Amino acid sequence: MAASSTRHGVVHFIAVRLAATLALLLAVSFVVFGLLHLTPGDPARNLLGPRAPSPAALAAVRAQYHLDRPFLIQYGYWIGGVLSGDFGHSIRSGEAVTAALADRVQLTVQLAGLAFVMTVISAVPLGVMAARRAGSVVDRTVSAGAVVGVGAPTYAVGLLLLYWLGQRLRWFPVFGSGRPGWWSADRWWHLVLPAMTLAIGIGALVFKLTRTAVLAELHQDYVTFARSRGLSERAVRALVLRNAFIPVATSLGLVFSFLFGGTILAEVTFSLKGIGAYLASSVTFKDIPVVQAITLLTAAVIALTALAVDVVAVVADPRVRRRAMS
């Protein structure tokens, strides 16, 4: 009885959370579609780009984008295309936006993935260590470093690393994206420096979160109790880490959001041909279909990550489950 009602509650929670995510994405899609009309000037002329438009071309683009119909109808046509994977054509190159993105998504996924791994393997252990020795010289040094790291801008750190590790010490390549491919060692080698740049900023954030979470757990009564019962330090540590893991894991949505914002700057800094640099140059050229596609996809990835993390937390942790259901 109790088990089935719990399962029912979990399903209910997931359904509500899923509905909220879809509502959020719907709202974002409206805003993203509205970008076309936010840009100063006639949308039809904007869609034709810098070329002097002929009346025939203007009429064609108006018909293609249904610009003479009401806003909601235009939106309907656009979102219909988006849901079938059609984001229109790039103003700059004329190629299909979906194909252009497919060419560039690999690098961004690799960069974000590498930066994420670097962040987790460095910041989480450091955060745990700093919390266990709170107030020590080590803690204060790393914490001060994290304050600098959190505030340090990606592009400045990137260029300084590029100069120091790339130019001076010649440890890493200073230019290019390497040979493409999921298993291309050359590509990964080219991504080490940009990923390190991203990991410094985001690692500082994850370090702070981990340290706070572990410190909060260490002050809980169950730790004192476990110690007084004579549990080994190892066993106590295992308990603390398991409990501190939840707030750190649920902040992953935030980390992803930071990561995607950061990849724009990292890709531009290191002249990498990924989604982020593509967005930056498309904004400069007012290539609106590309901007719409990247903005919407980023929002979807972040929202779905946050959803997945929340669901995992509810399924894995009974305390979160109880809180979510009350």
Added chain:
Amino acid sequence: MSALRRLGWTPVLCGVPLVAVVACAALGSWLVPDATRQDMALGVVKAGSAGHLLGTDKLGRDIFQLSIAGARSAVVGPVCIAIGSMVLGVLLGTLAGYRGGWLDIGLSKYADLLLAMPTTLVALVVAGLVGGGYWVTVAVLMVLFSPTDIRLVRSAVMTQVTRPYIESAKVLGLADRRIMFRHILPNVAPVALATMLLNVAFALVGMSALSFLGLGVGPGEPDWGRQLSDARKLLVANPAAVIAPGALIIVTAAAINLLGDWVQERAERSARQR
């Protein structure tokens, strides 16, 4: 000396670079009037050359003078952003926390929507499509920074609303506006001020990121982010052109962050004691 012992080293260590940056921002046009003067014939000169301590960039502009002149855009915009977003935060957050109801729900949905996206991305897209420019990016970042401020003020106000002094003010028949801004606001102010200080650091990083991406300040204007993007190809010819503005942004942001943390800690401690 006793004041130093009481306050600790943090405000001094952070204050010195910050005072220097603010002084450069205020006196820049008087200290280095020719900072943006180009000398194409001169071209790139390495750091340490006679007359050019940090060398010059591709356009023959002196890096040292340009970095001093860049302090102005690093101070003015971020301070405006921090103040503006906190004004929005105090007005809307106080209303939401005090009144509750549909206003509260609407504002929290608005905050959810803005926080669902990376700030860099939204600022880049909106400022870029609107057409860029210094004050456009200031306005965009002000709006993007406001949801966190609204949330902060809202939750701070909500902890005050349940306290006896609010109840007695209501019993006395004081107007809501008077209660909100005369009685609640002073209790929320320390936390709001500390957050505002921290926001200056984030705004500095955000503004110079947009300048780095070619939005923000116009071409040729002195700005650290712009300098970094201009000097990206000078890593071999004159590394100082990259190191100087990069280090300035990092040091300034870190100093503001450390000072902000320090102020926040004290504000929270004093709020607890009350």
